[in-house]
Amino acid sequence: METALLGAAEIRDLAERAGIRPTKTLGQNFVIDPNTIRRIISTAKIRPEETVLEVGPGLGSLTLGLLDAAERVVAVEIDPPLAEQLPDTVRRFRPEKADRLDVVLSDAMKVRHLPVEPTALVANLPYNVAVPVLLHLLAQFPSITHGLVMVQDEVADRLAAEPGNKTYGVPSVKASWFAEVRKAGVIGTNVFWPAPKIRSGLVSFTRREEPLADVDRVALFGVIDAAFAQRRKTLRAALAGWAGSSQRAGRILEAAGVDPTLRGERLGVNEFISIARAAETVPAWVARGDVLPRGYSQ
Ligand code: SAM
Numbered sequence: 001m002e003t004a005l006l007g008a009a010e011i012r013d014l015a016e017r018a019g020i021r022p023t024k025t026l027g028q029n030f031v032i033d034p035n036t037i038r039r040i041i042s043t044a045k046i047r048p049e050e051t052v053l054e055v056g057p058g059l060g061s062l063t064l065g066l067l068d069a070a071e072r073v074v075a076v077e078i079d080p081p082l083a084e085q086l087p088d089t090v091r092r093f094r095p096e097k098a099d100r101l102d103v104v105l106s107d108a109m110k111v112r113h114l115p116v117e118p119t120a121l122v123a124n125l126p127y128n129v130a131v132p133v134l135l136h137l138l139a140q141f142p143s144i145t146h147g148l149v150m151v152q153d154e155v156a157d158r159l160a161a162e163p164g165n166k167t168y169g170v171p172s173v174k175a176s177w178f179a180e181v182r183k184a185g186v187i188g189t190n191v192f193w194p195a196p197k198i199r200s201g202l203v204s205f206t207r208r209e210e211p212l213a214d215v216d217r218v219a220l221f222g223v224i225d226a227a228f229a230q231r232r233k234t235l236r237a238a239l240a241g242w243a244g245s246s247q248r249a250g251r252i253l254e255a256a257g258v259d260p261t262l263r264g265e266r267l268g269v270n271e272f273i274s275i276a277r278a279a280e281t282v283p284a285w286v287a288r289g290d291v292l293p294r295g296y297s298q
Contacts, residue, residue, distance in 0.1 A: 156201025
C-alpha cells in the first residue's frame with residue numbers, strides 16, 4: 001500500500017500550526033499535489049541507500065516522499081518555525097522514518113557543514129536564490145553526485161542551455177563545469193500554495209566523474225563573469241577590464257586559440273577553461289603597453 005503524501009488540507013493545517021504565512025522573500029510556495037511529489041521522486045532516480053540533501057523542506061511535502069525513497073534525508077531550512085516543526089511532521093506522518101531525518105537551520109547559500117554526507121540533492125528551491133544555492137552546494141559538497149531541482153521555468157532553461165542558445169549565460173557555463181545538466185520537465189502553477197505567477201521547471205544533473213581540467217575554479221568563474229557582463233561586446237572588448245587591457249585580452253585569446261571577435265555566448269565551458277589557463281601564461285605587464293622588458297621578445 002502506498003503511504004500518503006501531503007495535500008492542500010494538510011499543508012494549510014501545518015502552516016497554521018507553525019504559525020506562518022508564506023512569504024515571497026523566502027520563495028515560499030509549498031507543493032500541495034502528491035502527484036507532483038511522485039513525479040519529482042521518480043525523475044530524481046534516487047537509490048534506496050542514498051542520503052539526500054533537501055534545501056528548503058518547508059512544511060515537508062517533498063521530505064516525506066524523499067524519506068520513502070532514500071536511506072536518509074538532511075534538510076536545510078532558513079525559516080526557524082519551519083525547521084522546528086519538520087521533525088514533528090515526520091513523526092506524525094512517517095513515525096518509522098523519524099530517525100532518518102536531520103534538520104539544519106541555516107542559509108543554504110552559506111552552509112559549510114552537514115551532519116551526514118549527502119550523495120544527492122533534491123529540492124524545490126527558493127526561486128530568488130536558486131542558482132547561487134545550487135552552485136554553492138555543488139562546490140561545497142563534492143559527495144553530491146546527482147540531483148534534481150525545481151526552479152522557475154526560465155531558470156531551468158538557462159541552467160540547461162547550450163552555447164549559442166539565447167538563454168545561455170553565466171548559470172549555464174558554471175553549472176556545466178560541475179555537471180551534465182538536463183531539463184527534465186515543466187510544472188504548472190496550480191500544484192502550489194500559494195500559486196506562483198509563473199510555471200516551474202525541473203532540472204536534473206549528474207556530476208562529472210572527472211573534473212574537466214586542472215584549473216582554479218575561482219579564476220575560471222572570473223573569466224565567465226567578465227565575458228557575460230557585457231554580453232553584446234566581442235570577447236576582446238568584454239575581457240579588457242578583466243585582463244587589464246584589450247591588448248592583453250587579445251593576447252590571451254590568441255594563446256587560448258579562441259577567436260577574439262566572438263561573443264561569450266558562443267563559447268562552451270572548455271573554451272573558457274582554455275582562456276583561464278592562457279591567462280596564466282600571458283604576463284600582466286602586457287596590459288601596461290608595448291614596452292617589452294629587457295630579454296623578452298615577442
Ligand atoms: N520543499 C517545500 C515544498 O516543496 O513544498 C518548500 C519549497 S519552497 C519553494 C522554498 C523553501 O525554501 C521554503 O521553505 C523557504 O523557507 C526555504 N528557503 C528560502 N530561502 C532559503 C535559504 N537561503 N536556505 C534554506 N532554505 C531557504
